[in-house]
Amino acid sequence: MDATAINGSGPARSAASITLEDVGKTYPDGTVAVGDFSLEVHAGELTVLIGPSGCGKSTILRMINRLIEPTHGRIVIDGQDILKRNPVELRRHIGYVIQNVGLFPHQNIRTNVGTVPRLLGWDKKRINERADELLELVGLDPARFAKRYPHELSGGQRQRIGVARALAADPLVLLMDEPFSAVDPIARGRLQEEFLRLQATVRKTIVLVTHDIDEAVRLGDRIAVLAEGGRLLQYAPPAELLSKPDSTAVGDFVGADRGIRRLAVTPLRQAMTPPTAIMAGRPTVDAEGTLYDALAAMLASDAAEVVVVEDGKTVGVVTRTSVFEVPEAEATV
The missing domain is CATH 3.40.50.300 (P-loop containing nucleotide triphosphate hydrolases)
Known part of the structure; x- marks a missing residue:
């Protein structure tokens, strides 16, 4: 340019x-x-x-x-x-x-x-x-x-x-x-x-x-x-x-409803934990997504957790509980 x-x-x-x-x-x-x-x-x-x-x-x-x-x-x-x-x-x-x-x-x-x-x-x-x-x-x-x-x-x-x-x-x-x-x-x-x-x-x-x-x-x-x-x-x-x-x-x-909006600007990595041994059948969400994406995937599949994937590989898991436990002070973009 x-x-x-x-x-x-x-x-x-x-x-x-x-x-x-x-x-x-x-x-x-x-x-x-x-x-x-x-x-x-x-x-x-x-x-x-x-x-x-x-x-x-x-x-x-x-x-x-x-x-x-x-x-x-x-x-x-x-x-x-x-x-x-x-x-x-x-x-x-x-x-x-x-x-x-x-x-x-x-x-x-x-x-x-x-x-x-x-x-x-x-x-x-x-x-x-x-x-x-x-x-x-x-x-x-x-x-x-x-x-x-x-x-x-x-x-x-x-x-x-x-x-x-x-x-x-x-x-x-x-x-x-x-x-x-x-x-x-x-x-x-x-x-x-x-x-x-x-x-x-x-x-x-x-x-x-x-x-x-x-x-x-x-x-x-x-x-x-x-x-x-x-x-x-x-x-x-x-x-x-x-x-x-x-x-x-x-x-x-x-x-x-600012709490819901906050989920949309909080990286899901902040609530991610290491994957467990059994991840088959869980809904997936991209690692670059937000907590809002994770919660939406859980609600759409009536699941309690989602698998986080990056470049086709499983890198972690986010649970419904962890979505709401992310401290507000850490919710940064």
């Missing part, structure tokens, strides 16, 4: 940290959208901003790429204060994915994906090669899709194109504002799964806004729970957030 630093120079790499220091936005009528908000987003991680409507999460996202100018505070990406940068130039080095994608209807898919590289002055051959590379990366065959137009694609396919376009110039930072909420639940689940696969490949620094706690838990390396006025209530990995909410407000937001 052709990694580009946020300042347009420096050694090639794929991600950069983001630091927000006492950032706020107050509108002329006195409305405080975001108070004094501070957050450290680690390079290569996916941070989720979540909270009720009106808590300022989308405002924070847009201040990072200066679609909204902060009233005060400091935003640093890749060691540089972005408020001292030309905002148009800055945005060309930050990927941005929105809910309704925003593809240009009069341009074919290859041209849409190549938008930012074209603005950066890449030659046509390089743009087309990059567009086709990204179409393959998001699971769309360039031979079939490159010359199609947005109206010829499904909602899920258009959303994939939006992600490909955001990655076209290989930005260090990717901002996503409820990217999967406009598609049906089945397509959304598939898109989330494909996005996790994609992130494992490209390892960008991503800030994602959502109102869906299940999506936040599934996708996020860390989750920032916000309250009205952009107040940060808690910032933690999913398992920690679910097992140890800092306050009643956070506990209420993540839900009374």
